Amino acid sequence: MSPRASAAAADPTSTRSRHAKRPSPADPSTSALTGVGHLLRLILRLDRVRLPLWLVGLGGTIVASALAVPPLYDTPEKVAGYSRAVGASPVNYLMSGRQAGLDTLGGIVANEISQVAQLGICLMVMFLVVRHTRAEEESGRAELVRSTVVGRHAATLAGLVYGVAAALLLATITTLSMLAAGLAVNGSVTYGAGLALLGVVYTAVTLVAVQVSTSARGALGLAGAAVAVGYLVRGVGAMEDNALVWASPFGWSQRMDAFGHERWWPAVLLLAATALLLGLAGWLTASRDFGGGLLDTRPGHERAGRLLHTPFGLVARVQRGLVIGWAIGLVLLGLLYGAVIPTIPDLIASNPDMADIVGGSADAEDALVDAFLAYIFVFMAVISCGFVVTSVLRLRTEEETGRAETVLATPVSRTTWLAATAVVTTLAITTLTVLMGLGLAVGYAVGAGEWDQVLPQVAGQMSYLPGALVLGAFALALHGLLPRATGLAWAAVALVALQVMLGQLLDLPDAVQALSPYWHLAAVPVDDFDVVPFVLLLVVAAALGAAGLWGYRRRDAVSG
Amino acid sequence: MAVIELRDIVKTFGATHALDHLDLVVEEGEVHGFLGPNGAGKSTTIRVLLGLLRTDSGSALMLGGDPWHDAARLHRRLAYVPGDVSLWPGLTGGEVIDVLARMRGGLDESRRADMVERFELDPSKKSRTYSKGNRQKVALVAALASRADLYLLDEPTSGLDPLMEAEFQKAVLELKGEGATVLLSSHILAEAEALSDRISIIRAGRVVQSGTLSELRHLTRTTVIAETDRPATAIAALPGVHEVELRGERVTFDVDSDHLEGTVSALAALGVRSLAAHPPTLEELFLRQYGDEVRA
Numbered sequence: 001m002s003p004r005a006s007a008a009a010a011d012p013t014s015t016r017s018r019h020a021k022r023p024s025p026a027d028p029s030t031s032a033l034t035g036v037g038h039l040l041r042l043i044l045r046l047d048r049v050r051l052p053l054w055l056v057g058l059g060g061t062i063v064a065s066a067l068a069v070p071p072l073y074d075t076p077e078k079v080a081g082y083s084r085a086v087g088a089s090p091v092n093y094l095m096s097g098r099q100a101g102l103d104t105l106g107g108i109v110a111n112e113i114s115q116v117a118q119l120g121i122c123l124m125v126m127f128l129v130v131r132h133t134r135a136e137e138e139s140g141r142a143e144l145v146r147s148t149v150v151g152r153h154a155a156t157l158a159g160l161v162y163g164v165a166a167a168l169l170l171a172t173i174t175t176l177s178m179l180a181a182g183l184a185v186n187g188s189v190t191y192g193a194g195l196a197l198l199g200v201v202y203t204a205v206t207l208v209a210v211q212v213s214t215s216a217r218g219a220l221g222l223a224g225a226a227v228a229v230g231y232l233v234r235g236v237g238a239m240e241d242n243a244l245v246w247a248s249p250f251g252w253s254q255r256m257d258a259f260g261h262e263r264w265w266p267a268v269l270l271l272a273a274t275a276l277l278l279g280l281a282g283w284l285t286a287s288r289d290f291g292g293g294l295l296d297t298r299p300g301h302e303r304a305g306r307l308l309h310t311p312f313g314l315v316a317r318v319q320r321g322l323v324i325g326w327a328i329g330l331v332l333l334g335l336l337y338g339a340v341i342p343t344i345p346d347l348i349a350s351n352p353d354m355a356d357i358v359g360g361s362a363d364a365e366d367a368l369v370d371a372f373l374a375y376i377f378v379f380m381a382v383i384s385c386g387f388v389v390t391s392v393l394r395l396r397t398e399e400e401t402g403r404a405e406t407v408l409a410t411p412v413s414r415t416t417w418l419a420a421t422a423v424v425t426t427l428a429i430t431t432l433t434v435l436m437g438l439g440l441a442v443g444y445a446v447g448a449g450e451w452d453q454v455l456p457q458v459a460g461q462m463s464y465l466p467g468a469l470v471l472g473a474f475a476l477a478l479h480g481l482l483p484r485a486t487g488l489a490w491a492a493v494a495l496v497a498l499q500v501m502l503g504q505l506l507d508l509p510d511a512v513q514a515l516s517p518y519w520h521l522a523a524v525p526v527d528d529f530d531v532v533p534f535v536l537l538l539v540v541a542a543a544l545g546a547a548g549l550w551g552y553r554r555r556d557a558v559s560g
Numbered sequence: 561m562a563v564i565e566l567r568d569i570v571k572t573f574g575a576t577h578a579l580d581h582l583d584l585v586v587e588e589g590e591v592h593g594f595l596g597p598n599g600a601g602k603s604t605t606i607r608v609l610l611g612l613l614r615t616d617s618g619s620a621l622m623l624g625g626d627p628w629h630d631a632a633r634l635h636r637r638l639a640y641v642p643g644d645v646s647l648w649p650g651l652t653g654g655e656v657i658d659v660l661a662r663m664r665g666g667l668d669e670s671r672r673a674d675m676v677e678r679f680e681l682d683p684s685k686k687s688r689t690y691s692k693g694n695r696q697k698v699a700l701v702a703a704l705a706s707r708a709d710l711y712l713l714d715e716p717t718s719g720l721d722p723l724m725e726a727e728f729q730k731a732v733l734e735l736k737g738e739g740a741t742v743l744l745s746s747h748i749l750a751e752a753e754a755l756s757d758r759i760s761i762i763r764a765g766r767v768v769q770s771g772t773l774s775e776l777r778h779l780t781r782t783t784v785i786a787e788t789d790r791p792a793t794a795i796a797a798l799p800g801v802h803e804v805e806l807r808g809e810r811v812t813f814d815v816d817s818d819h820l821e822g823t824v825s826a827l828a829a830l831g832v833r834s835l836a837a838h839p840p841t842l843e844e845l846f847l848r849q850y851g852d853e854v855r856a
Contacts, residue, residue, distance in 0.1 A: 031632070032632070034632040034633075035632065035663055038659075038662055038663040039663075041662075042659055042663075045651070045655075045659075046648060046650060046651070139646045140642065140644060140645075140646040141646050141647065141648060143607075143610075143612065143642060144640070144642060144645075144646075144660060144699065144702075145660070145663060146610065146611075146612060146631070146635075147610050147635060147638065147639070147640035147642075147712070148635055148660055148663035148664040148665075149632050149633075149635045149636045149663060149664055149665050150632055150635070150663055151631070151632040152611070152631060152632070154632075289612065289613045289614055290607065290612030290613060291612070400649075400688075
């Protein structure tokens with residue numbers, strides 16, 4: 001489908017009408033889509049490492065998970081046991097939705113991988129598409145490209161083809177891994193198709209986001225928010241077992257009911273949404289200036305305020321938008337998760353099977369709520385690692401763009417410059433952790449009608465803080481010691497997420513799990529707070545940070 | 561025949577009037593200097609021509625087509641060099657040249673080799689390692705190595721050293737010899753003077769002067785600094801002489817270019833011990849010629 005919203009139709013007042021009578025040299029081979037092939041070749045050349053990394057990283061996780069399930073559930077009793085346990089787990093509904101066929105191996109595999117596969121495919125297409133659309137436009141490189149024989153909609157179409165291709169590749173890997181695990185063909189193909197279409201929808205969402213925002217970061221923020229909303233809406237809908245699942249592409253994809261009674265009509269919803277979004281993206285492209293968007297930048301202050309008089313203030317100012325954006329996202333996430341916790345006892349009461357497993361007692365309910373809380377705490381903490389790494393690696397961006405050079409040409413020392421970022425990041429993640437704990441606690445208090453859990457829940461969230469600090473310090477160490485390899489910080493985030501979400505299923509060796517700080521921390525509130533790993537991790541973070549500073553003071557500045 | 565014909569173009573960004581009823585005509589086969597101070601609207605005009613910006617009103621014609629609606633088709637016959645070049649950090653300069661040329665529809669291999677050599681560009685280095693001047697050279701080679709009917713050059717020599725600037729001027733004259741049309745934007749008067757058949761001067765989004773160099777001669781003044789044996793008191797009375805400052809034997813004044821000859825003769829009669837002359841910068845020119853008018 002081409003975003004062929006005609007520029008001519010959208011703009012009756014343009015200069016074109018005056019020249020309409022002028023005979024234009026006939027050249028039917030040039031259209032708004034000309035140059036797509038060239039752009040795709042360029043994209044593949046630029047991403048010859050990046051795309052395989054995404055596919056190997058995400059695909060490898062999916063393959064390993066799919067192959068790990070059959071040996072674990074090798075008897076019908078074990079399969080039935082899984083089905084009962086998951087059927088009683090509101091956390092599972094919230095995180096992975098209601099997967100069909102949970103009484104089959106296929107359903108178990110799908111349920112186990114869906115969180116990583118669904119969120120992963122959305123994030124993958126989002127990052128890949130923004131990188132080759134708005135980021136290029138923002139950098140000015142797209143201007144060079146557009147001065148050649150490249151049509152107005154070519155970049156959008158190239159982004160679409162690339163996103164769809166990446167989604168199809170990942171979905172194919174998923175289906176093949178399911179087949180390799182010996183699962184039913186129909187279910188494996190249906191699951192893969194649902195996954196691919198989810199990626200396609202979010203490719204289209206991203207293509208709209210890059211028209212709306214004038215910056216690549218803004219576009220990532222918008223598209224990321226759309227992913228989060230879709231995921232959360234599906235989760236709440238699945239947990240409460242209501243129609244809300246039908247308000248989310250995640251729900252449509254899952255309700256193709258792979259490994260249950262497969263059905264293909266929800267795919268139509270996914271395709272229709274894609275078509276609508278692409279039409280919107282095409283219309284927006286045709287009606288905006290190059291470099292422009294819907295969200296225009298406003299004029300700012302003429303003079304620097306007091307805050308900007310120190311390196312610390314400069315870093316804080318530069319990262320203000322980043323911190324505010326994350327704060328809003330994490331508080332909303334906390335509120336939502338907090339609000340659904342008090343519904344757990346009702347869920348159990350309404351479901352006799354669940355009550356059988358959990359036991360009807362108040363203690364059992366409390367234990368379930370605690371398990372839920374422990375998972376939510378660590379899950380949100382892992383998400384907040386994304387902020388920490390982004391925040392620290394701004395150092396890298398500042399250096400590559402030469403802005404750090406400008407600062408270091410003043411009497412500001414390298415130590416001060418690095419410390420400014422370290423302090424800003426540390427203060428910000430501490431604040432963010434309090435805020436997301438507070439969000440969770442307030443959501444819970446409103447839902448439950450009792451406010452006595454606010455402090456313990458904020459404290460509970462805080463008990464996971466050292467994890468993010470270690471990852472941030474690791475990024476800082478990379479920046480100081482291996483500036484060309486700062487991408488490893490993201491690999492570390494991926495590893496930590498893997499350990500938290502799939503560590504048990506994959507039966508990762510302890511030596512690997514031990515690389516994740518969250519493996520060491522006490523699972524508050526299921527377990528009591530343990531001060532030893534908490535302090536030790538803070539020491540590790542401090543050591544990594546010091547190593548980064550040591551390296552940064554000694555190495556060459558990397559420019560350009 | 562006009563290759564570029566902009567009539568009464570208005571382009572606003574919010575409250576800012578970037579182009580304010582701008583007219584610009586560039587004839588086929590000429591090198592057209594497009595002069596103006598920073599922020600006058602030079603780049604905005606070029607981006608309109610590239611079909612990157614949509615005009616609010618006015619009529620635009622380039623290479624016989626509409627720059628906005630026929631953008632991709634027209635770009636087959638056009639090459640562009642931006643003033644601020646951004647390249648893909650992971651690609652080498654040589655790769656960037658090929659990528660852009662391929663998108664434009666091919667390049668002239670011999671000319672590519674020739675330009676790479678003349679601009680002393682190392683095409684095997686990654687773009688992230690290039691200096692500003694070298695990034696500029698990549699964009700220049702990419703544009704000059706393809707055969708186009710129209711070259712849009714937006715401050716193309718920013719960051720180049722004087723040797724490379726001379727090489728650039730030679731290359732532009734060669735293009736002109738082949739019959740190509742060049743729109744050369746600059747804020748350096750001397751550069752435009754050296755290359756241009758005609759010049760348009762833009763100020764605050766409007767073309768305020770347009771014509772051949774000799775037609776604009778009245779705009780160009782020369783600043784003269786001389787030491788003479790006898791005090792040059794009589795100079796101030798000569799036609800075309802402005803801003804005279806006399807300090808003992810040393811005199812500083814500006815003279816209109818068409819009165820240069822008579823003034824120099826008068827100076828010679830006073831016994832010249834030293835003489836320095838330089839053309840005014842564009843900014844100086846504007847301050848003098850249009851400063852009040854624009855502020856009013």
